[in-house]
Amino acid sequence: MTEELITISEAAEILGVSIDTLRRWDKSGKLKPIKISEAGYRLYYRLQIELFLDNLFNLAKNWVLKNNDMPPNFYCSNSAVFQTRLTQMQDTLAKVADLSSIFPLIIAVAGEIGNNSFDHNLGNWPDVPGTFFAYDIHKRNIVLADRGLGIFATLKRVKPELNTDQEALRMAFTEVISGRAPESRGNGLKFVRKIISENPIGLVFQTGDAELILTKESSKLDIRPSTESFRGCSALITF
């Protein structure tokens, strides 16, 4: 087990919740810190937080990293299947009282990320086409992943000056690409960033060896090297 200790603010950022929420979870026993520092600060294991997020994320990770099996109901072989399952999720979230105003934003964020996988890999899937798509309404998270080309390889076609996954990830989430040539290219990830910066929604997005963490009021993009590298994209949305 990796024993990297992180602070409550880092844990809050990964989970996409406030520090106050984590303090409440500590008192209620839902998620307790591993220890309290000498100065009285709550400390957590990074892995503890990642595991808390969900086993869904591990399932997705093992699929993109090792091509492990996944439950058939999590697999969307094409965009029509994805659209159908997204609409089902929309119907489920619509029934949650405290999400009544923002659930369309959560669906739009998941829709843009999921559709990106199909739009940018159509005809170019390296091996298994389609996406992993699962959600847990109780833990309030959504997991999406694909074994596609990844952002760096697809963006480099239109932006040859790109050299790394981190550069590509930053460009995808920041630069409005209006030329759209030679292919129809969306600005979906800029939309995702805007929505998350204004709402209580969190995102951990990985492509290649780069990872991005976005939360409400993230003023700058927190992009860092990821612990494990893989070819496609994965996203964990918390709400």
Next chain:
Amino acid sequence: MKIELKKFGTTLISRQNGREAFAALQSQLTTLGEKEDMELDFEGVITFSPSWGDEFLTPLVKQYGNRVVLMNTGNLSVKATLELLEKINQTSFNIRF
């Protein structure tokens, strides 16, 4: 002419579906008067995203300009998408409140 977007679905999210909706709309537009407004009503739409909007709204506004009038745009995903499309296309939509 009034077009109810919910007739294209209540979850308007992918480029592919946006393109299909735009193609389907063309047959209706043959009856649009030369100076007539095209009212696009978002009433009943639950989720709207930039991919769909860019394939449907962007070409309509390019062709018909301010004659494209948007109505019932209060849904948060509609609002956020319209703001982004305005920024990308450096234009502003004709929204009727």
